[in-house]
Amino acid sequence: MPRNVCLWWSLLTLFVLPVAFSVGDDTSSEPPPNLVVIFVDDLGYGDLGCYGHPTIRTPHLDRMAQQGTRFTQFYVAANVCTPSRAGLLTGRYPIRSGMVEGMIPRRVLFPDDTIGLPAEEVTIAEVLKQRNYATKAIGKWHLGHLPEFLPTTQGFDSYFGVPYSNDMDHVRGNDERPAYWNVPLMRDSEIVERPADQNTLTKRYTLEAVEFVREHPENPFFLYLAHTMPHIPLFRSKEFTDISLRGLYGDVVEEIDWSVGQVLEALRESNCAQRTLVLFTSDNGPWLVQNEAGGSAGLLRGGKGSTWEGGMREPMIAWWPGHVPANRVSAELITSLDLLPTAAALANAPLPDRPLDGYNMLPLLEGKEDSPRDTFVYHRGAHSHAIRKGPWKAHFINQTSYPTKDPVHYDPPLLYHLEKDPSEKYNVAENHPEVVAELRQLFEQHVEEIARLPNPFAATKP
CATH class of the missing domain: 3.30.1120.10 (Arylsulfatase, C-terminal domain)
Structure with missing residues (x-):
């Protein structure tokens, strides 16, 4: 080989090839962790076995708490559905997005409302899309049912669920037909069933969630599983009929517990558990005026609609094998407003350029630091x-x-x-x-x- 060719080859191997290989290494590096948020409706602080309920059996959530961390001072952004969901998804007090009574016609959005979460708001899904996450929303949305306000306009690749509360669209009965709930079930922006068979909603949401997990064994994903239950009217599938000592409400919660177990098992079977943070909580406290059809806030005062502790302090369980400490109970102050900054830190994604009311709680979840929050x-x-x-x-x-x-x-x-x-x-x-x-x-x-x-x-x- 001529001397000048040898010189050029030496320079090439010294400077150019290492750069090329380093680029290849970046593209083959580990993907960021997955995020699963399981958000149920109207569950009380005292409605789970691991939070002290004496007759509702929740073995899967109890095991999730044993394998992860159970928080005893976790708060949601509001005491009813619409604003609570806005706060969780945006990391901002819901009054900033207008999703509160006084800015919307009622306390929550109804089927005849023509507004929804403003397009300029940035959701967890949109933050994670910056890092190429696959995103899916399943279940109750309640941030606007018109096409321009559905999850597919707010960073979610797909949606399957009911766009608002399951007690809306009530059709009164007469001598010829019984009363019924005319709630639509949607896929993306299309209605696929009306009225939705609410007895099967929890099961169908679960199957949809498990399928999504199995479709993404390697690429990062964000799953927002927002159960319709245990908001009234209460429905459960045939397999969970009359199985709980707590009656119908207990049946419903025990089916949700089964659902959580199915999602966690799908993560294990897909070899995703070690790189998936799962958070379980509820949108607000129990609807106490529903009597036995409502839940329990345990030792806390008040329930849904109030700013007593029972209205806004909720169960919250964090699970991430190898990262979130197992069998830990934390009394640190943490809120649903903190989920968006935490998700951004999890994915190493930029935060939205706007005032946020949440904090990055990833070091707290991993047991490395105390909560940075002292005010709510x-x-x-x-x-x-x-x-x-x-x-x-x-x-x-x-x-x-x-x-x-x-x-x-x-x-x-x-x-x-x-x-x-x-x-x-x-x-x-x-x-x-x-x-x-x-x-x-x-x-x-x-x-x-x-x-x-x-x-x-x-x-x-x-």
Whole structure:
């Protein structure tokens, strides 16, 4: 070989080929972890075996908690369906997106509403699409049922489910036919069944979720499985009829427990478990006025529609073998607002360029750090009702349940030490005026900030 050719070959092997091989190494590196969020409807803090229910059997969720971490101070963004879902998916207090009473015609969206989650909002799915995640939404959406507001316009590749609550579209009966729920079941933007056979919804959602997991054994994916149940009316499949000591409500929860077991097993069988973070929680507390058809908040006060703890503190279980510590119970403060920043950190994806109200909780989930959050504001509709900092919670306004009577205003506010008194029985405001003053200042600052937010639907007629 001529000397000059040898020289060029030496330079090529020294500089060019290593660069080429390093590019190849980047493209063959491990994909980012998967994310599965299982979000049920109207489940109470006390409705699972691992959270103390004496007669509802939840062996799969109990095992998930044993293999992962169970959180005892996890909060959702709102105390009813639509705003809670907006907060989880955007990482922002739902008043920022307008998904609250006072900006939408009612407390939640109804089938005759023509608005939905604004297109400019950025969801977890859209954040993860930056890293080429496959994304799927299954179940209850409730952020707008018109084509321009469905999951497929908010970063999800596909959708299968009911676009709003299962008690909507009620058709009254007469002498010739019985009453029925005319709720549509959709695939992407098309109605595939109406009325949906609600007895089979939990099972069909589960089969759809398992199929999605099995379709993506190697590529990263985000699965948002938002169960319709146990929101009333309650339905369960034939296999789960009359199996629970708790009655119909227990049957429904036990079928959801089975569903969780099926999803986790599909992850194991697809060899995805070691690279999949699974989070299980609910959108708000139990619907107490439904009596036996509603759930239980356990030792917590209040339920759905209220800003007492029972309305917004929910079960939350995190599972990720080899990453989330097993058999751990955490009392760290964490919220559904934190899921979007956590998902972005999980995927090493950029955050949306807008104000966020959540924190990256990945180090907390992995047991490496404490929660970076020490404050949380409890909202009802467009109004701030209460604030928590550390163990202290101050109520400035409250309403008891859903539906509710007129709001009650407190001046001075009620003050509770939640770690000593999670049931909010003992108002200790008189004993801690300095705590009341600090929380009042933080609360008023938040109220002033919220008052400056524009209404995204100001020009929209209901």
